[in-house]
Ligand SMILES: Nc1ncnc2c1ncn2[C@@H]1O[C@H](COP(=O)(O)OP(=O)(O)O)[C@@H](O)[C@H]1O
């Protein structure tokens with residue numbers, strides 16, 4: 323009998339990607355316009371007063387943070403809607419009745435959401451190069467951070483999608499938790515610029531570790547050590563995986 | 579060869595505390611059409627949802643073609659096709675795409691020729707490029723059937739297949755079911771219409787309040803429970819049944835304006851001609867008459883009385 327249901331994974335992945343492609347222009351235009359706006363407002367208005375942060379031009383300094391900000395929100399919203407919607411409309415019965423393991427289902431849904439996030443991240447990077455000169459000192463680590471973040475937060479979004487009982491709950495975590503944390507996570511400033519105790523408080527914000535590690539891969543400078551960033555990301559991903567494993571094993575909010 | 583479906587000791591307690599199934603044992607034979615007959619809330623959907631993997635059972639064992647549905651879920655589920663009670667399809671997908679998706683999901687290699695034939699059999703071929711949202715309710719139900727058959731299952735579940743379905747679809751569906759049975763597919767359908775079970779099934783399992791009350795060949799069951807009723811709407815209401823009619827077990831209803839005669843449909847002489855003659859002799863006129871088969875409720879009452 324089939325060990326891994328590859329065709330099943332592919333069927334879900336492909337359908338999820340088609341869903342994205344139905345609105346492909348919206349998917350591309352939104353990050354391009356948002357990025358341009360950020361550069362005009364932050365890069366132009368603030369950057370003209372604040373030339374450099376840690377030896378990097380302010381315009382270039384905000385690129386990694388901007389990418390992270392978008393990847394975080396996009397991963398969570400795509401993955402959570404991807405699973406919440408079938409649950410809401412009842413079409414999930416087919417997935418639950420298929421010869422597909424929990425791992426395979428997660429791989430397909432999270433893989434599709436993460437693919438979209440990576441693509442959006444790269445679109446932002448490309449857009450940014452029209453406004454500022456972007457260097458990437460450690461391309462390997464840049465790609466690694468991009469992938470890990472996309473996957474980890476797609477997993478997180480998937481969990482929210484399973485947990486949410488209604489649309490309010492679906493929107494709650496992203497807007498009440500993720501957006502504030504991202505804005506306070508050093509996307510647009512270095513936390514070294516903050517007075518105490520805010521600097522120390524910031525160290526409890528997980529997003530600081532993401533942005534810092536990612537920025538390090540670009541410019542070789544970060545607010546916290548790369549090891550701390552990597553450690554945090556891996557830990558977060560492991561936590562999400564464990565939670566998902568438990569959810570599928572118990573049928574949590576998926577099966578009565 | 580193991581039996582195609584073997585259910586033993588299956589119980590289900592929902593989180594609400596409700597006990598939907600209280601120890602179900604059932605064997606379905608390969609190649610038969612089996613009807614699970616029971617009133618609303620009997621636990622029919624719960625039982626087939628457990629077999630298909632969309633509801634987790636509290637305890638018990640289910641084997642599909644010899645494969646345990648928990649330990650060997652891949653082999654078990656690859657064998658099964660499910661048409662659920664409610665229509666649920668991605669409304670933005672096209673007919674072709676959603677059927678192809680189902681086949682892939684169940685681990686089968688693409689086979690456009692098979693899917694084309696399937697869509698033709700279900701009168702969906704002209705609609706293959708339409709989005710689900712553009713289809714009528716009946717067409718959507720056909721798509722649900724196509725999806726369930728997309729991976730060529732050996733065991734097909736139809737949950738209340740004719741609820742809210744028009745005559746054409748009903749006829750097409752029964753034709754398809756017979757064709758599938760001829761190909762060796764086992765079909766389990768649920769219904770609360772006794773006529774439907776009688777018309778389609780080789781065997782019938784009667785379920786109520788989460789328990790299987792009996793499993794019987796359809797013909798044998800109908801014989802056992804084949805009570806019929808003759809209802810006469812009288813011209814003039816009467817207070818009591820005349821002594822001259824004591825030979826027939828009659829009841830007065832609706833304030834004495836209806837006379838009810840219950841008889842065994844399978845008996846040699848039903849006694850109806852003699853009854854009608856006697857009524858004529860007594861000068862009792864009637865405006866209307868009607869015969870009906872004993873309802874599912876009557877069957878349950880007689881089953882419960884017997885057990
Ligand atoms: N998800 C659920 N949670 C709680 N109770 C349920 C759920 N699904 C069904 N039930 C209850 O279980 C019983 C059996 O339901 P069901 O299997 O749908 O019956 P049938 O299909 O025979 O009409 C009913 O009392 C129903 O209300």
Ligand SMILES: [Mg+2]
Nearest residue numbers: 622623663738
């Ligand atoms: Mg039902």
